[in-house]
Amino acid sequence: MTQLLQNTLYLLTPKLSVHRDGLALRVEQDRQIKLSLPIHNCESIFAFGADIYISPSAMRLCWEHGASVCFFTDWGRLEARVEGVPQGSVFLRAAQHAAAADPDLSAPLARAFVAGKIHNTRWLAARTARDSDSPTDRAELEALLDSLARILRALPSAPTVDDIRGHEGQAAALYFESFRIHLRPALRERFPMDGRNRRPPRDAINCLLSFLYALLRHDCVSALTAVGLDPFVGYLHAHRSGRESLALDLMEEFRPWVERLALTLLNRGELKPDDFTARDGGAIELGEKTRKAAVAAYQQRKAEEIAHPLFKEKVRHGQLPFIQARLLARALRECSDYTPHLFA
Numbered sequence: 624m625t626q627l628l629q630n631t632l633y634l635l636t637p638k639l640s641v642h643r644d645g646l647a648l649r650v651e652q653d654r655q656i657k658l659s660l661p662i663h664n665c666e667s668i669f670a671f672g673a674d675i676y677i678s679p680s681a682m683r684l685c686w687e688h689g690a691s692v693c694f695f696t697d698w699g700r701l702e703a704r705v706e707g708v709p710q711g712s713v714f715l716r717a718a719q720h721a722a723a724a725d726p727d728l729s730a731p732l733a734r735a736f737v738a739g740k741i742h743n744t745r746w747l748a749a750r751t752a753r754d755s756d757s758p759t760d761r762a763e764l765e766a767l768l769d770s771l772a773r774i775l776r777a778l779p780s781a782p783t784v785d786d787i788r789g790h791e792g793q794a795a796a797l798y799f800e801s802f803r804i805h806l807r808p809a810l811r812e813r814f815p816m817d818g819r820n821r822r823p824p825r826d827a828i829n830c831l832l833s834f835l836y837a838l839l840r841h842d843c844v845s846a847l848t849a850v851g852l853d854p855f856v857g858y859l860h861a862h863r864s865g866r867e868s869l870a871l872d873l874m875e876e877f878r879p880w881v882e883r884l885a886l887t888l889l890n891r892g893e894l895k896p897d898d899f900t901a902r903d904g905g906a907i908e909l910g911e912k913t914r915k916a917a918v919a920a921y922q923q924r925k926a927e928e929i930a931h932p933l934f935k936e937k938v939r940h941g942q943l944p945f946i947q948a949r950l951l952a953r954a955l956r957e958c959s960d961y962t963p964h965l966f967a
Contacts, residue, residue, distance in 0.1 A: 625650050625658050630666040631949065632658075633942060637674035643681045667691045669849065669945060693849040697922070701845035712851035718955040719869075723856050726783065732872075732954070732961055733784045733859035737791045739876030739963025741775045744798050746966045747879040751805050760804045767801050784859065791859070791875075795819065802828070805886045813896050814889060823906035827899040830907040831888070831917065835881045836874070838921050842941070843870040843877075846948035852955075873947060876963040880940070884924050888917065932965065 625634060632648070634641070639657070642649045648665060650658040662684055670677060670693065677692060685692050686707030694703045722728035745768055752764035774794045781787045799819040803811050816828045824830040844867050847854040857868030859875065888894045898913040909917065925941030938946065947964055954961040 627658075627660065627664070630664060631945070632660060632665055632668045633945075634668065634670040634675050635672075635939065637672055639670075639674075640676040640678070641668070641681045642678045643684045646684070648681055648684065662688045662690065665690045667693060667849070669693050669695065671695045672697045691849075691851075695845060695849075700841055701848050704849060715851050715952055715956060716853055718958075719852055719856055722955060723858060723862075728958075729858040730782070730784050730787065732951075733787045734778055734781065735961045735963050736859050736872045736875045737787055737794075738775060738778055739965060740791065740878060741771055741778070741794050742963075743876055743879040743966050744794065745771050745775075747805070747883050748798070748801070750883075755804075757808070763801055763804060767797060770797050788859065802882075805882075805890075807890050810889060823902075823904070823908075825905050825907060827894075827896060827907055828885070828889070830899055830909060831885045831894065832882065834909055834914065834917055835885055835921060836878065838918065839874055839877055839881050839944075840867065840870055842944050843867075843873040843948075846944040847873065847951075849945065850948045850952045852948065852952055873944060873951070876947070876965075877944065880966065884920060888920055893920065932967065933962070 625632070625636065625639065627633070632650075634650070636652065638652060640651050642651065644659065646662050648658075648660045648662060648668075649656060650660070665685070665688075667690055668677065668685065673696075675694075682692055682705060686705065689707065691704055691706040693701060693705075695701055722732065748764050748767055748771070752761050752768070755761050755764070771794055774790050778787065778790050781790055796818070799816075802819075803814075803816050806814060814827050816826050819832075820826070820829050821833050824833050844854045847869055852869060854867040854870040856862065857870075857872040860866065860868040860871040862868055893916065894913060898910060898916075900908045900910055902908055922941075925939060927940050928937045929940065930936070931938045931946070943964055951961055953959070
């Protein structure tokens with residue numbers, strides 16, 4: 624699969640090759656031309672997997688015209704970023720740091736991340752309510768939907784980042800109080816859960832969520848780095864040494880997507896209570912076999928396609944953090960609003 628979105632060329636299919644053709648890039652597979660792209664229409668190339676070849680002359684054409692070439696593993700970890708002498712990224716990072724230091728600029732960004740998360744949390748809860756056969760479960764989920772809607776309506780009037788964090792914390796607490804309802808009734812005793820806990824997780828559901836969140840976090844770090852942003856300088860999450868605050872910000876709108884995957888694995892019986900191991904001190908861990916199964920399911924879900932609401936094109940779920948990172952970079956450059964991805 625080859626796709627051009629936001630002037631970024633995505634190379635997603637093994638054995639693609641990219642060559643220079645005058646002032647254009649020619650993408651081939653098995654000696655068949657798949658795409659010819661003028662270099663002035665390309666800002667970057669994202670190549671996923673080890674079986675994609677980009678010729679030296681094609682890379683030279685890219686860096687001569689300010690386009691970066693990023694190489695990722697199949698599962699989305701950034702391995703290398705090739706570009707010429709940096710020209711514009713310093714201005715992007717300057718804008719990023721300036722926004723982080725200015726409450727009037729950081730609050731709207733933090734608000735957008737939280738709004739995206741709450742909207743997508745309601746999306747997940749509404750799906751479960753629609754599919755539930757239990758009037759009691761539906762009533763509890765509908766009450767949750769109403770509460771989340773009230774928080775969402777109050778969010779625009781939250782003046783500071785601390786106020787926005789308060790709304791996010793309130794929404795998360797309500798959401799995880801009802802999280803057990805997303806499980807089939809027969810599984811609720813086998814997978815008990817008392818709210819969100821971590822460091823270490825003390826039940827199987829929290830253990831699985833923490834593991835999948837970690838995979839998502841790596842994808843967000845890769846996406847931000849690939850577009851030239853500093854993953855450590857964020858807006859919603861406070862700065863701490865070693866904390867990738869901007870990656871955590873970007874993760875917020877995608878957490879419900881990961882949570883849905885975790886619930887699917889449990890509800891379908893693909894993961895069972897015996898797949899989780901209790902350690903001394905109450906920590907719950909995933910075994911090696913279970914980690915592999917979770918990673919495989921995560922990669923499979925990333926390969927699924929949806930119609931993107933802004934671009935009206937089919938994209939893979941795995942492309943969404945990269946698309947959002949570019950939208951965030953544009954918002955910072957242009958001092959414009961950031962639009963989170965909203966699942967529907």
